[in-house]
Amino acid sequence: MDVMVSVKDGELWAHDSGEPGGTGGAGLPLVLLHPGVGDSRIWDGILPRLTERHRVIRYDARGYGRSPAPTAAFSLVEDLIAVLDHFGVTRAVLAASSMGGATALSLAHRDPARVASLALVVPGVTGADDLMPPELMAEIGRLARTGDVEGIVTLMRRTSAAAGTGDDPEVTELLRAVVPAWFAVAPHQVQDPPLYDRLGELDVPCVLVIGEKDQPEVVRVNETMARRIPGCRPVRLARSDHFPTVREPDAVVAAILEAHAAAR
8 A cells, every 4th residue: 555644844655565465463564764875666676575474664765766855854763753653553673774774773772662673784873974985975975066966876886886787777777766865855854863872772683784795884884883783683795785685685585584583
């Protein structure tokens, strides 16, 4: 079921798969949070295997995919809470990639009663200042000022999508679709409180996927996150960059199902 969810000063596109087979016996819902390098379509390749077992909810963050661009200040974690409330979900397993990972961690810290477990895929985290190298940010800024979307796509394919070969059409399409969202969202997004140095306060089962061909800064921060989150199990994917759902989908499915089975 596709719906538009009301959030503060805006709305989000969301989809609820419903219970597998209509039995109502699938346990905790699974909520998917996409990265900044893709919208909710990034889950398309693995979605059928998740909905076979669980009720799955996914949505597009403001300005991404089928969600309108923001027109006022907003918080990603506040929007996540609004989505959960809309669907009547009081507690869920969160599977979250990159930007979505930062949002999932923020909710787990802010309201741990609502998060039963975490499957983090090459996750971001608020407060990690060294997650993106300054030279990369400077080059993205230069290209953005000239409106060079294709230049940004090429740069991201060379850095965040380094495991790709040839034209890499799936990743290229995802990047080309989201770069305009970066421009639309930046003036309005309010950053959630820094959490990187407080990850040791979390008390939630966690599996953290590391893409070994991701940018070195991301790999280093992800390794640190896995050490800081109590009981977190790291999963290293040798053939993945910042797009593990595209590069190694079977391994991502296994990590998400492991996290769901560990929920408490």
